[in-house]
Amino acid sequence: MDAPLYLGPRVEPPLAALLADRSFLHSLVDALGSPLNVLLPGAVAENAARFRGVYGRHHLTGRVYFAHKANRSSALLRRLAVEDPATVGVDVASVEELKHALGCGFTGDRIMATGPKDATFLWLAARVGATVNLNSPGELERLSGLVRTHGLGRVAVLVRLSGFEYASGREGGGTRQLSRRSRFGTPVRDTEALLSALERHMETVEFIGAAYHLDTTGVEEKARALEQCVLFMDECRARGLTPRVLDIGGGFGVGYVAEAEEWEQWTTALVEAVLGVRPPLTWRGHAYGLRNEGGTVRGAAALYPAYRPTAGPGYLDELLSLPAPVLGRPPATLLLEHLHDLYIEPGRSLVDQCGLSLARVLDVRSVDAESGHYLVHLAMNAGDMSLEEHGVLVDPVLLPRAEAEAGDGKPVGVYLAGNLCLEADLITRRLVFLPRLPRAGELLAFVNTAGYAMDFHAHRAQRQPVARAVAVERRGTSWNWCLDEDYWPITSLGEQPDEV
Numbered sequence: 001m002d003a004p005l006y007l008g009p010r011v012e013p014p015l016a017a018l019l020a021d022r023s024f025l026h027s028l029v030d031a032l033g034s035p036l037n038v039l040l041p042g043a044v045a046e047n048a049a050r051f052r053g054v055y056g057r058h059h060l061t062g063r064v065y066f067a068h069k070a071n072r073s074s075a076l077l078r079r080l081a082v083e084d085p086a087t088v089g090v091d092v093a094s095v096e097e098l099k100h101a102l103g104c105g106f107t108g109d110r111i112m113a114t115g116p117k118d119a120t121f122l123w124l125a126a127r128v129g130a131t132v133n134l135n136s137p138g139e140l141e142r143l144s145g146l147v148r149t150h151g152l153g154r155v156a157v158l159v160r161l162s163g164f165e166y167a168s169g170r171e172g173g174g175t176r177q178l179s180r181r182s183r184f185g186t187p188v189r190d191t192e193a194l195l196s197a198l199e200r201h202m203e204t205v206e207f208i209g210a211a212y213h214l215d216t217t218g219v220e221e222k223a224r225a226l227e228q229c230v231l232f233m234d235e236c237r238a239r240g241l242t243p244r245v246l247d248i249g250g251g252f253g254v255g256y257v258a259e260a261e262e263w264e265q266w267t268t269a270l271v272e273a274v275l276g277v278r279p280p281l282t283w284r285g286h287a288y289g290l291r292n293e294g295g296t297v298r299g300a301a302a303l304y305p306a307y308r309p310t311a312g313p314g315y316l317d318e319l320l321s322l323p324a325p326v327l328g329r330p331p332a333t334l335l336l337e338h339l340h341d342l343y344i345e346p347g348r349s350l351v352d353q354c355g356l357s358l359a360r361v362l363d364v365r366s367v368d369a370e371s372g373h374y375l376v377h378l379a380m381n382a383g384d385m386s387l388e389e390h391g392v393l394v395d396p397v398l399l400p401r402a403e404a405e406a407g408d409g410k411p412v413g414v415y416l417a418g419n420l421c422l423e424a425d426l427i428t429r430r431l432v433f434l435p436r437l438p439r440a441g442e443l444l445a446f447v448n449t450a451g452y453a454m455d456f457h458a459h460r461a462q463r464q465p466v467a468r469a470v471a472v473e474r475r476g477t478s479w480n481w482c483l484d485e486d487y488w489p490i491t492s493l494g495e496q497p498d499e500v
């Protein structure tokens with residue numbers, strides 16, 4: 001058998017302590033079934049505090065808007081709702097998310113509506129005094145029409161920009177480049193029509209600033225977009241408009257793998273496997289977007305950089321500190337000098353270390369006689385654990401019931417299969433090494449799944465149950481829990497609020 005290749009998850013307290021309490025996790029799955037999502041609302045508040053700490057270090061004002069799409073949980077939202085209203089808000093991308101945010105205790109002035117919006121979404125956002133992050137000039141026209149028709153108050157709007165152009169090379173004299181294409185926002189070169197529409201609709205909308213969200217990990221590209229937005233806002237001011245907010249979206253990232261070396265070894269081995277110089281390390285030779293063309297590896301690996309030396313608040317810090325090429329000052333200094341507020345919309349990074357997903361082992365069998373690998377069927381499907389949609393699944397943690405059963409046996413390579421009658425229903429296409437062969441009834445814990453993995457793609461195919469979610473809180477040496485929908489941050493878990 002080939003030497004095991006591991007991608008050990010990055011696990012920090014209190015998630016590490018939760019993972020260590022096997023009997024508690026087993027009792028939850030016994031009661032509520034598999035799959036099960038376990039959330040730590042306290043951790044999301046700590047992450048928000050870390051982001052605010054970065055603001056503080058750079059003397060910046062503004063708000064951290066949680067991108068709700070990353071997780072459907074009520075507990076996480078309600079926990080954020082009790083944070084400082086001046087600095088913590090929520091970014092909603094559908095009318096249902098907006099209703100949910102209101103029901104979790106966010107007032108309209110702490111909500112920002114992003115993404116494409118239909119009339120109901122626009123109307124409710126305007127009605128409750130949310131900020132509307134405009135995706136297109138058409139959206140501005142529709143919003144303005146609704147405000148007039150229904151006699152609503154003026155709505156604060158940001159304009160989302162895209163298609164940033166910048167000169168690369170020394171002193172900006174090199175070639176012109178375009179930031180990655182987006183189907184969202186208005187290209188910076190087409191903003192004239194948008195600006196005159198903003199001027200025309202001043203009675204119905206209050207233009208408060210510019211926004212972008214770039215789907216990239218590239219910090220330089222983001223710094224240049226930020227700089228372009230500052231220039232755009234300068235132009236707006238020259239025309240008599242008064243923007244004061246710069247919203248730089250989300251995408252601050254999460255480090256999923258604990259050790260850089262493991263990530264390097266695994267990605268190198270993937271390339272070698274694609275070249276055929278080592279046995280495949282994926283189901284049926286899946287290559288994550290790479291291909292072998294006559295002995296040369298071509299294509300781009302569709303892989304989330306699972307090991308990140310800098311992510312989340314650290315990445316924001318790095319972005320704000322980067323020297324900016326055209327205007328010659330770091331983004332934080334630019335924002336300060338212009339007295340702009342900074343808005344951010346972190347999703348994945350705000351729920352880093354905020355939860356795990358549990359699945360019961362249903363069945364274990366050999367893939368074939370020669371490989372020595374096994375197929376482990378789980379009571380969950382790929383929709384319940386969709387980290388693979390965004391990257392590569394890190395190693396799950398085997399949770400035997402009793403302490404004594406932990407370390408027997410030797411490492412074994414397994415493929416994790418879901419509970420749908422579909423060949424493609426694999427939790428990961430990666431060969432995963434477990435410390436020993438699991439047994440039916442044991443649990444696998446997928447760690448750090450709160451960002452997009454646990455419910456973004458969840459569905460009810462074959463009438464399989466969608467995972468229930470619970471919120472947990474450390475109490476002394478044990479854990480208190482309640483259903484996600486029953487969590488309210490005004491009490492400790494499991495207690496009734498005091499009568500007033």
Ligand SMILES: Cc1ncc(COP(=O)(O)O)c(C=O)c1O
Nearest residue numbers: 067213250251252345346347348
């Ligand atoms: C407009 C917008 N803001 C914020 C986010 C959150 O991004 P992330 O979860 O990478 O922080 C997204 C993600 O798709 C987005 O589209």
